[in-house]
Amino acid sequence: MSTNxxxxxxxxxxxxxxxxxxxxxxxxxxxxxxxxxxxxVLDILNRIKWDHDGSFSYRRxxxxxxxxxCAIKVNGRSTLACKERMNDMIExxxxxxxxxxxxxxxxxxxxxxxxxxxxxxHDAVHPYLISDVVEEPETEHLVSPEEAEQLxxxxxxxxxxxxxxxxxxxxxxxxxxxxxxxAKAYRFEADxxxxxxxxRLTELHEEKQGVWDCVKCYECAEVCPKEINPIxxxxxxxxxxxxEGVATSNVATRHAVGFKHSIEKHGVxxxxxxxxxxxxPSIVKHIPVALKxxxxxxxxxxxxxxxxxxxxEIKKLVESSSTAKF
Amino acid sequence: MEKLKYALFTGCTAKQSTPxxxxxxLAVADKLGIELVELTEASCCGASHLQDYDDxxxxxxxxxxxxxxxxxxxxxxxxxxxxxxxxxxxKHRLDNDEALKAKVNEKLAEVGLExxxxxxxxxxxxxxIDDIGLEKIKEMVVTPLSQFNIAPFxxxxxxxxxxxxxxxxxxxxxxxxxTSLDDLIIACGGETVDYEEKTKCCGFHVELQAPRTxxxxxxxxxxxxxxxxxxxxxxxxxxxHLKLDTQTHHASEAxxxxxxxxxxxMQQMLGxxxxxxxxxxxxxxxxxxVNFV
Numbered sequence: 001m002s003t004n005x006x007x008x009x010x011x012x013x014x015x016x017x018x019x020x021x022x023x024x025x026x027x028x029x030x031x032x033x034x035x036x037x038x039x040x041v042l043d044i045l046n047r048i049k050w051d052h053d054g055s056f057s058y059r060r061x062x063x064x065x066x067x068x069x070c071a072i073k074v075n076g077r078s079t080l081a082c083k084e085r086m087n088d089m090i091e092x093x094x095x096x097x098x099x100x101x102x103x104x105x106x107x108x109x110x111x112x113x114x115x116x117x118x119x120x121x122h123d124a125v126h127p128y129l130i131s132d133v134v135e136e137p138e139t140e141h142l143v144s145p146e147e148a149e150q151l152x153x154x155x156x157x158x159x160x161x162x163x164x165x166x167x168x169x170x171x172x173x174x175x176x177x178x179x180x181x182x183a184k185a186y187r188f189e190a191d192x193x194x195x196x197x198x199x200r201l202t203e204l205h206e207e208k209q210g211v212w213d214c215v216k217c218y219e220c221a222e223v224c225p226k227e228i229n230p231i232x233x234x235x236x237x238x239x240x241x242x243x244e245g246v247a248t249s250n251v252a253t254r255h256a257v258g259f260k261h262s263i264e265k266h267g268v269x270x271x272x273x274x275x276x277x278x279x280x281p282s283i284v285k286h287i288p289v290a291l292k293x294x295x296x297x298x299x300x301x302x303x304x305x306x307x308x309x310x311x312x313e314i315k316k317l318v319e320s321s322s323t324a325k326f
Numbered sequence: 327m328e329k330l331k332y333a334l335f336t337g338c339t340a341k342q343s344t345p346x347x348x349x350x351x352l353a354v355a356d357k358l359g360i361e362l363v364e365l366t367e368a369s370c371c372g373a374s375h376l377q378d379y380d381d382x383x384x385x386x387x388x389x390x391x392x393x394x395x396x397x398x399x400x401x402x403x404x405x406x407x408x409x410x411x412x413x414x415x416x417k418h419r420l421d422n423d424e425a426l427k428a429k430v431n432e433k434l435a436e437v438g439l440e441x442x443x444x445x446x447x448x449x450x451x452x453x454x455i456d457d458i459g460l461e462k463i464k465e466m467v468v469t470p471l472s473q474f475n476i477a478p479f480x481x482x483x484x485x486x487x488x489x490x491x492x493x494x495x496x497x498x499x500x501x502x503x504x505t506s507l508d509d510l511i512i513a514c515g516g517e518t519v520d521y522e523e524k525t526k527c528c529g530f531h532v533e534l535q536a537p538r539t540x541x542x543x544x545x546x547x548x549x550x551x552x553x554x555x556x557x558x559x560x561x562x563x564x565x566x567h568l569k570l571d572t573q574t575h576h577a578s579e580a581x582x583x584x585x586x587x588x589x590x591x592m593q594q595m596l597g598x599x600x601x602x603x604x605x606x607x608x609x610x611x612x613x614x615x616v617n618f619v
Contacts, residue, residue, distance in 0.1 A: 216374050218487050235377060256378045289572055298611060308367055309367040313437040323382045
């Protein structure tokens, strides 16, 4: 078969419909269409509106993966409608596709959601260059290509919200800034011209809203249509918190640092020791579960703690390769 | 066929909070005729937390673990999703950055080791599927699990980021419609339960700093499996297992609904189908009582 041949196949779409002004509950409308191999998801949204129901509502603008307006969910997967090829969706999910807005609970009309929480969190990380700019400079403010590379393409974010509404923590914890805001914060933290440094980082260190509440599920990395890899930026922000001396002692920071101490001492992780080091006196709250685990042979006593062979090597490497202080 | 032989990176929980995982790994390997050389020199992988504090140290320690597998000239097999991700990610970064590799090797040289990049790293689940094959497994089943609805729980760090994960095994896996664990359930004769949470996060990594988030995610996962009419759950990740098996009280409280199901390690499920005893598989080490054997 020539690669230029346009093929078609029948796809059943289950499309989320809701009008906050009139409807008490959302419902799903079924549409069956012949989908061509050249189409993207946005073409389907257009065809629903143009050929089936003119009241169907969705956001669209640039059609080139730049404006970020058309992000929706297909079978639960966040996707930028103008960029996602239908063939790839069919290959991934088969011929039964469910089209939903990025966040059902924020739906206003069909695919259109109220993105206020996204923008509020975006704003909360001060998503701009904070710098005392000399208004009449005598020389250029040079940024070398190497320094620009440190942004790790975080500046390519189009604020589509695909990662934000794929993040399980955003769904549960309304204070959590979310992966897009963190990627944006990193974009400016990594900018050599930015002078906000510790003030922005301090907010990212706060519990509930900050980076420590990230569950490390990699959903954001998986969905980003611009391949920005937000969790990679979250990791970088974690490291910056320590490097810039912003990290204060709390359960999350002690948890990260505790791994080093445990590895230095035993090679393997001392699970009980890590919880004790992280929690301090608050460890008492873990006692009921720990007792149940003990009865089932799931707790190793300190005197039976396993150790890695060649522990001296590990100790030596921890000493010579450590690059962070706390 | 030549006998399969791997370097086993046990991870830390197999020696502490999930002893049943270690027992069942060895029992299943024995049944399948796999030889496992345990990397007793290996350290903790940092569990995706050490790298938040000290990225370079995390790289050096993981490279050291891999270097031991290379010394044996064997593929490294992991039995924990997070060990798999951390180790595979280290390999990916070192194999694609000569300067970084040289920097890491400078440190390893101090203890007479070198990271070469010659060993593959794969999770035991994929090693079994790739190297033995589901058809062969099916033939070896002596006790089909045909009376059970089994809910697969994949665990984030085996399926995401898919670009990296799909380099570590031959059978392609989608982050949204993964099939490996479902296929293994079917090979063991069981019925798979399809439910939304099977590819979602269990919350393990924030259990200390964000217990409410962690408990809700655990609760949602078990509730999803229960609503799918599962008799029990199965997972390839001991960290997911710890959450799903030992934290049901907090999870129930957090979502306002009593949730509990027996949760088996992937190795235990396979072991049952291959005729291992409950004792060999450590089924008495669970908090959520394994009441069906």
